[in-house]
Structures are given as structure tokens and as C-alpha cells.
Amino acid sequence: MTENELHWLAGWLEGEGCFGIRKRRATGLAFSIAANTTDRDIAERAAALVGANVCSRQPRADNLGKKTIYHFSLGRMPEVISLMRQLLPIMGERRAAKIKSILTRYENYHPMTRFECGAERGKKLRAMMEESAREIEAMRAAGMSLNQIGVKLGLSHSAVGNRLYRYSKTYIRQLSAELKNRAKTHCDYGHPLTGENLRVRMVASGGIARQCKIWELYI
Numbered sequence: 001m002t003e004n005e006l007h008w009l010a011g012w013l014e015g016e017g018c019f020g021i022r023k024r025r026a027t028g029l030a031f032s033i034a035a036n037t038t039d040r041d042i043a044e045r046a047a048a049l050v051g052a053n054v055c056s057r058q059p060r061a062d063n064l065g066k067k068t069i070y071h072f073s074l075g076r077m078p079e080v081i082s083l084m085r086q087l088l089p090i091m092g093e094r095r096a097a098k099i100k101s102i103l104t105r106y107e108n109y110h111p112m113t114r115f116e117c118g119a120e121r122g123k124k125l126r127a128m129m130e131e132s133a134r135e136i137e138a139m140r141a142a143g144m145s146l147n148q149i150g151v152k153l154g155l156s157h158s159a160v161g162n163r164l165y166r167y168s169k170t171y172i173r174q175l176s177a178e179l180k181n182r183a184k185t186h187c188d189y190g191h192p193l194t195g196e197n198l199r200v201r202m203v204a205s206g207g208i209a210r211q212c213k214i215w216e217l218y219i
Contacts, residue, residue, distance in 0.1 A: 001049050009049055010090045012042065019084065019098050021105060029109060031080045031102060034073040043070035050074055050083055081106055126167070133167040136160055165201055187212035 001009075013019075016035040023029065033052075037043050040056075047054045052074035074080055084099045091099060132153075139149045146157040153160065186192055191214045199211040 005049055006086060007090060009046055010087050012046060013087065014092055014095055017095070019095070019102055021102060029105070030075060031077055031084075031106060032073060032075045033080055033083060034071065037070050037072070038067040040068075040070050043072045046072050050079060129163055129167040133163050136164050137168055140164070187214075 013033070013035060016037055018032075018034045020032050020034070021029050022032065035043075035046070040054075043054045046052065052072055055071050055073075057069045057071060074083065081103070084103060088096055088099050088103070136149055136153075139152070144152075146160045149155075150157045150160045155163075185194070191197060191212045193210055193212060197213050199213050201209050201211065
């Protein structure tokens with residue numbers, strides 16, 4: 001792109017362009033340069049200079065007086081950042097300030113890997129589930145059954161029990177010693193269901209399941 005072509009593009013984007021940042025799922029940010037025009041040749045000329053895309057949007061049938069809109073967009077990050085750096089010295093004050101803020105954001109931008117993205121979603125999900133478990137705890141303390149809680153929250157009774165068991169930090173600890181040890185004293189393979197070998201969990205019906213940790217090592 002020659003200097004004259006760059007100045008022509010800067011003049012067009014000064015009046016019609018949009019320099020922006022948008023959220024792209026949970027993985028990071030997307031940087032873009034876009035513009036709309038009713039002149040197809042202008043949009044195609046600008047797109048040819050930087051390798052951007054042009055798509056058209058036809059007017060609705062009830063708007064016969066309106067023209068076709070041609071949308072110019074450049075969304076590949078390396079090309080967007082490179083073009084912004086070239087345009088910055090020759091843009092007007094308002095556009096230059098916008099470009100500077102985007103470039104500053106880019107310099108401090110570190111996109112998350114897929115693993116980090118999944119971990120971030122997991123943290124958010126766990127926080128939501130722990131909040132739901134606290135709500136369920138309060139309903140249980142008020143004497144509501146799992147079925148009643150499920151109807152109120154729009155969940156099955158098994159889903160309610162699962163949230164309470166997996167995400168409640170206090171429910172199992174609050175169970176009395178008598179409740180933890182009221183059933184048989186040994187598992188089917190002769191291991192004692194006491195002390196550190198005893199695992200207590202809540203089942204979908206709202207009852208308590210007592211499991212042998214030693215036997216779980218061989219499953």
C-alpha cells in the first residue's frame with residue numbers, strides 16, 4: 001500500500017470507520033476495523049488495499065427508497081493492529097485517541113489457552129453451584145424435602161441432592177456421628193466402616209450412603 005493509498009484509506013475511515021474491541025467467547029478479545037457505505041466501489045477498493053472482507057445487506061421490501069449497504073470489515077488481529085499503527089499518526093484527534101486506547105489494550109492483552117479457558121469456566125460454574133448449595137441448605141433447614149426444593153428450583157430431586165453433596169461445604173460435616181455410623185459396621189468385603197475408612201455421601205433420595213474407601217481403591 002502506497003502512502004497516497006494509506007492517506008485515502010485514513011480519510012475514508014475517519015468519516016465512516018469503526019475501531020473496536022469485542023468479547024470473543026471466554027478465550028479473549030477480538031480487535032476489528034469496520035465501516036459501512038452505500039458505494040460498492042469504495043468498499044471494494046478499501047478491502048483490496050488491506051485484504052478485508054466486503055458483504056452486502058439488501059434493504060427490506062418495505063424500504064424501497066433505501067440503498068444496499070456494503071459492510072467493510074477487517075478482523076484478523078495481526079492485520080488489524082498493523083493497520084492501526086500505520087493510521088495512528090495521520091488520523092484526527094478523536095479517532096487517534098480511540099486507536100491509542102485499543103493499542104494499549106492490545107499491548108497488555110494475553111489470550112487464554114484452551115486449558116485456562118476451561119479452568120476459568122470451571123471456577124465460575126463452581127461459584128454458581130456453591131451459591132445454589134447454600135440456598136438448598138437453607139430450604140432443607142426450613143424442613144423442605146428434596147422433591148419440594150426441586151419443584152421450586154426447577155430441578156430433579158437427584159440434581160438437588162447432587163448439588164448439596166458435591167458443593168456444600170458444611171452439610172456432611174453437620175451430620176451427627178450417630179447418623180454416620182447407624183448402619184452395618186463392615187463392608188461386604190470385611191473392611192470396617194469406621195474412622196478414615198468411612199466415606200459418607202448423600203444419595204438422590206435424600207438419604208446417606210456409607211462407602212468403604214479401601215474397596216474403592218480396587219474399583
